Amino acid sequence: MSQENKHMQRILLIDDELQILESCQSCLNTSGFKDVITVSDSRSVMALLAREEVAIIVMDLRMPHLSGHELLPLIVAQFPQIPVIIATASNDVDTAVSCIREGAFDYLVKPIEVKRLVTSVRKALELRSLSSELSVLKEYMFTDRLDHPEAFQTIVTGNKSMRAIFQYLEVISGTRQPVMITGETGTGKELIAKAIHNLSGCTGEYVALNAAGLDDNMFSDTLFGHRKGAFTGADQARDGLITRASGGTLFLDEIGDLNEMSQVKLLRLLQEQEYYPVGSDFIKKSEARIVLATNRDLLDLIKQGKFRNDLYYRLCGHKVHLPPLRERMDDIPVLLDHFLAASAACLGKKKPTPPSGLAVLLALYHFPGNVRELEALVYDAVLRHTGGVLSMDSFRAVIGDERPAPKAGIATDSATDENPLSAIFGHFPTIDEVEEYMIREAMKLSKGNQGMAGKILGMGRQTLNKRLKIRPVGAG
Helix, strand or coil: CCHHHHCCCCEEEECCCHHHHHHHHHHHHHCCCCCEEEECCHHHHHHHHHHCCCCEEEEECCCCCCCHHHHHHHHHHHCCCCCEEEEEEHHHHHHHHHHHHCCCCEEEEECCCHHHHHHHHHHHHHHHHHHHHHHHHHHHHHHCCCCCHHHHCCCCCCCHHHHHHHHHHHHHCCCCCCEEEECCCCCCHHHHHHHHHHHHCCCCCEEEEECCCCCHHHHHHHHHEECCCCCCCCCCCEECHHHHCCCCEEEEECHHHCCHHHHHHHHHHHHHCEECCECCCCCEECCCEEEEEECCCHHHHHHCCCCCHHHHHHHCCEEEECCCHHHCHHHHHHHHHHHHHHHHHHHCCCCCECCCCHHHHHHCCCCCCHHHHHHHHHHHHHHHCCCCECCCHHHHHHHCCCCCCCCCCCCCHHHHHHCHHHHHHCCCCCHHHHHHHHHHHHHHHCCCCHHHHHHHHCCCHHHHHHHHHHCCCCCC
16 A cells, blocks of 8 residues: 555644543544544654644644744645634634635634534545645556456456446545445446455455345344344344454445335444444444445435435545446456356366357347346356357357347447447447448438439449338338
């Protein structure tokens, strides 16, 4: 992990009153901010910032030697990336507002309320994190960097969209913000979650929980654990998965299936990093990085009143959408080769030779089950294989000889770049489809004049007339 990421949470407190420094440091530590340093002599601040990484600063305005008024413009000029929160007496609010105009992020009124301090610090950290990520992401995109390809070795792809996702994950992996992964079933959401964990540098475990079908009691007990006697049969206290994932990553899959009460508890966990074990009145702090996934349309669920709006927007800080296989058809040959080798190794067989037309046949299929479905198809074919060239019969049994009806709006940037016809038809068209399209466009250009349309198409009027009789095409 980079030096920047290591100190992304470091908070610097500046105040000449030691009691206030100790109190604020203790409050922040209790709230989960472990990397908090203090300075009581404002004259040493600039030297400290020059030699150490600091994420945010909380600074008193009235200090001897070098006041907050004098220190603020120096910090803003030399370290503009560091958000500064000003602390001031109640009768100095106008001065504090003036400091905001000069570049301060926020201000706190003394005596400082714990909740207000924690909220302001958390918002400042989020701002710093997002600003840093944006800067690094620009560099990645311009240079096409990928520093840790080994983290993605389980994800077989050569697709440009997938590479862009890998670059984004490298940028955000060092932060502690939750990551939301969306995509259809079978697109590889859990593989992405594991890659995030591997990139993060977390020393704790990777722990997964599928929330589908869990009622609130099961969700709460599995995730948060319970105290002894919390319910009938709870003969002893038990830690939940959130405790097991401490210092690591908790992956929550299918969160679109959570009920209202479970969503409220998840929101608290994401916002405050706090939770209650079942039957307990004592709050526990979470030290797990949380990654979430769903194959459902959360905005549609919000409209139906089945998903909380505030939870959705809490999840949108870092969002990754995995494209379906039909939008990364260039990956089919490499995936086919990979799954042939993996299936053969699993079954103790020699890797079969695929027929030349297999990749073409697969490219015509829309794969509702995505990569997972392709893997299952290949495994089944290899299981049936007895020798020689791999049979296409098991593939045809699923795909069929008929071309599937194209799904509207499928054309993608990559399809447009490599197959211009895909941008027009939404799929790679047949010769009949191309001919019908060209005749229709020529008839439009000639405003229904068959002679002129024939010249545009490079064919005689009689030939065009015969084609129109076989396949009538309207001029509108």
